[in-house]
Amino acid sequence: MKQFLTAILILLLGASVSMAQTPATAKPKAKTEKAAASTGTPLKKDGTPDKRYKANKTTATEGPKKKDGTADMRYKANKDAAKKKS
Numbered sequence: 001m002k003q004f005l006t007a008i009l010i011l012l013l014g015a016s017v018s019m020a021q022t023p024a025t026a027k028p029k030a031k032t033e034k035a036a037a038s039t040g041t042p043l044k045k046d047g048t049p050d051k052r053y054k055a056n057k058t059t060a061t062e063g064p065k066k067k068d069g070t071a072d073m074r075y076k077a078n079k080d081a082a083k084k085k086s
Contacts, residue, residue, distance in 0.1 A: 041053065041055045041056050042055070042056065062077045062078070062080075062081055063075040063076070063077030063078040063081070064077075064078070
């Protein structure tokens with residue numbers, strides 16, 4: 001009986017080891033990465049836009065922001081930007 005349980009344990013251990021995760025495959029580039037590459041802006045090694053450069057930074061609002069990073073709509077500059085956007 002001990003030999004039978006030991007054999008079952010070895011089989012289960014071998015099965016769990018064989019189901020280990022495999023490395024992720026390469027993902028296709030997103031549209032934003034292709035757009036950045038076609039405009040000639042600086043890119044990182046992985047092909048994404050390098051946010052250290054002004055050309056790659058995008059700001060949706062001009063005025064002050066809240067702590068969470070969203071526009072503070074109490075200010076006129078943010079209200080005007082929201083009107084232009086819509």
